[in-house]
Amino acid sequence: MSKIDRREDVSPKEGLHQYGDVTFADPTNKKYPIDTPEHIRAAWSYINHKDNAAKYAADEVETIKDRIRQAAKKHDIEIKAE
Template sequence: MVRAVKPGRKRDGRLGPPQGYPKDPEKYADPANWKYPVHTPFHARAARRYFNKPGNRAKYTPEEQAYIDKKINEALERFGVAVKVRDGAIEEEAGIIQADLPMDKDIDRMNVDELLLVLLGRNRLASAKGIDPGLVSVDKDTATLFSGTVKAYGVRIDAKENRIEHDCVDWRSNRAKARLFCKHLGAFVVRLDPAKAVGLLRKLLRERDGWNFE
């Protein structure tokens, strides 16, 4: 078994944390280079996906790879994030998959579709848009409180209390734990006033660690 060794400085390593990311190096699977943040379920899952790419792994010795793998796996286990693997590869749309938050694009420049893509992933976003609008009801639409139903499921999003309440199976078994949207929440947000939807999603992505997903 390969002994895990903390990575050393790399030529392409960062000199410090990316803007808006933790300043504690221990929040990264590669703390010496400020890479592979694992401070949230979302980031831990993304770290696993990125580090599974051969080109990224090749930058490290086997011992360093073992260290990064260990840090990522510990974070995934701590957050209760299930990683589904088939034939040695992570399934593209398994469990809690989502798109990556673009590192080169300010959240304030992202539109509704781009914001929802981060929270849903491509397949779930398509499913959300495929839900019949007649099955989506927005009963309350204020500056900070949105509620209604999608099919037979209730939706309540409180931007003042930073709380999302929903009751579908996908939400309860996967998405809430990973702080991501299911197709029903996506369909609900799509029916909101576009300006309010953009503001809500931008706030959520900036402050996601402080929100309750119930």
């Protein structure tokens, strides 16, 4: 999996403040929490929005999606293909 670069338009502290110390699909920027079934579904939905995905390089989007897929599998959640 590729490394995800730090984004200037977000504050990782916000993600920690909002969600706590949980697993994120984008741990660098503390975006897309994947610790609960609800968060996993929401993360999948958000990363598949063009405007959200556009803030990342293509390989970063694939890394985020892979992490969400792995979390979904772990929690026995079915997510639809984008």
